[in-house]
Amino acid sequence: MDINHLKLIQNYLANANLRLSIAKVDKVSQNWRFFNMRPSYNALYFIREGEGWIKIDDQEYRPSPGQIVLMPAGSLHSISVVGDNTYRKFWCHFTAKVDTLNLFQLIHLPHVLDVPDESYMEQLFKELIDAYRSSAWTAPLQRNEILMRLVRHYLDIVPDRQISLSMLPDMQKLNTVFQYIEEHINDNVSVEQLAGLIHYNPNYFIRFFKSKMKMTPVQYIIKVRIEKTKGLLMTTDLTLEEIGRRVGMEVHYLCRVFKQFTNMSPGEFRSQIMSNR
Template identity: 40%
Template sequence: MYGHARKRLLQMYLTNLQVNVTALGFNPVWSDWRDIDYTPDYNKFYFITDGEGWLKIGDREFYPKPGQLALMPEGVRQSYSAINDKPYTKYWCHFTAKIGTINLFDLIRLPWMIDVQEEDGLPADLFKEMLRLHRADTLSSSLHVNACLLRLIGYFLDRAEPIDIQLAHAETSDLLRAALTYIDDHFQRNITVRELADLTHMHPNSFIRLFKKHFGTTPIQYVNRKRIDSVKRLLTSTGLTLSEIGERTGIPDTSYLSKLFKSATGLSPTHYKMLAGRQFD
């Protein structure tokens, strides 16, 4: 569905996604449930289980039905209200979803509403689990709640994808796609920030700031991540020596390669390969 560069950009965004649930619940609303033209500084999910009502997100109006999952992103003007004496019962959560310093839904445009098949209990199960964990209030509760939210976002993305996903800020996205494609094609040699900045017609410092703002990592850190991923693959699928792997992945200094690999994985290359069931020759 996506070209390689566009898909890579989307994957890079999602790899660096940081989420946090700030409020959640399951309850009916009442006939006075209403707010007009407000702009939240958080994202919301509504999963409707019963009743009727009205939502407006940006310039679009919706009358969600039970079994529909609504996404209401931060920074977008919204309204809601009951429309009769049988208003909604819904699961809901407020949350942040940041890539670097940017809201996920400013970068990736999605439809605001998806249908959940009647036999698909996953959204309700995820909301129930988040509520259970939130009430448990253990040391790790927030970690598990946020993990459930990540699954819910993934669920929404998977079902929105066949409809359409538009990358926002097309010019910036084109620049970043070009940089990622260049890195994918040339990470085996010594890529410099100057090369990448020249490719995007930017000053190196401006390029670094743009890259880190969108991905939460610097260009060189990303290049090294690509190299380490390639090292992992070669360690577990070939009989190449560490020196040969270093030559192929742009890190010919085996001492530095070992240090970088351990920093990224917590394991030496030898230990990593041993755990994968192989030994260096």
Template identity: 40%
Template sequence: MKNGMNASERTFWKKYLAKAKLDLSYAAYTKVQKSWTDENPVCAFNRLYFIREGEGYVRIGDQTYYPKPGDLYLLPAGSDQAYGTISDNTFGKYWCHFSAKIGDLDLFQILQTSPCLKVQNPEELVTAFEQLIAYSQSESLTSEFRAYSILMTFIADFIEQNQSVKLNLTSTPTFEKMNKVLIYMEQHIADNVSVDTLSRIAHYHPNYFINAFKQFTGYSPIQYMNHLRSEKAKDLLMTTELNVSQIADALGMELSYFSRMFREQTGFKPTAFRDLRPKTIDNSE
């Protein structure tokens, strides 16, 4: 996923995925009964299972898995989910149910992963699960913050340690259409791109396009183009010796407008941002 993206695309997607809204339903440790079995077509929430002992199976779609102690399994929302026992030596597992949505989409519809990973530090995960369980049962005003912080760490660790992670840009027609728009904007960063042009690329009416674009990116088209330009400008300021006027020209902007836009986006004047570059050490003396 990372290698196929340029810097602007990575910046967009990492911020977009971080918009996921979490809702923790349950968290517990359970030594399951022999009767533990169920099927859940198109399950509305995610299940996270950390296996500590025993044996059994989980099924995601048409694939059946037999988790081992030390495995962490994610059964993603929107999938057909099933589970059950295969002997008297049943699972002992930490588990939680949660939703993670970006708008109307489930996070793990957009970001597809393999369902399992071998936990690198199992005792640390045990401690984290115990904390999650405690916070989920706490009446403290800050307990929700603490629980969501742990859950967010679970999700980040699962993604980082996963062997197969890819963006599913065809999860909805909107994704495919908007991705074409974002690519076009990236390729025409120095041009005066109109809303009419962008709406035609997405095959939307201009008025509808503006609302759909803002729901998808969190920005209006103009704000997003300025975001792209400020990211490009930061790169040029840090990696080249082009002066501020030349950078403004490269981005198709008047110098005064560029300077004002850059300060609004970053909180720095362009020259002040360049001063943040690490100073090279002269070892010639």
């Protein structure tokens, strides 16, 4: 994988926000069929028994026992039984957002995978289902922690050659812009430069970007710089002057904007992190 693409994908994963909607295990009925749905959630199916038919966008599959299926949010889904031997499956619905975008629209991954360690995958789903059913006051944290482990395990079994940035035209344009910002975060990046990357008029580019991200390009650049500042404060002993140079912000402006985002100064943020170690 290209090193710049790898860095961009790692950045998406670092900023992904996962939230569980539902987790269950069941054997589907003969009436299990839905066509041309475009849900706002992602679905993971871990097939344990039976047979069925699944279509994701224009690709058709017949997943078999021991395989896991990822159905990304925003894609067109159709599912159906194909005989009397219906699926028994562990499954969950969840959202995975990077800012306002769906993670699996930014990253292209295989929809169906063989699971090398079926017992471990089943264990993760059972833990997730137990946490979903739990009424403990800490259950929401437990659900998301297990969901993170489950999604990470799915990603771990994806062959590197099958991981790529999205081929959807709008996502490709955004990936180009995100990658440029990532590589030039310490430079004075202008809207005109970003618009030129995808051959858009600057005014049209601002409208396009805001329609996808719910923020302007300038607001997004500032957000990326603040997130990088937080990472450097947590993981290094660099001075604010050096951090400012690395993220392309003067120290006085960095401190002011950082406090707007976090309600604390960079020094207070670093002290809090150190006290919690």
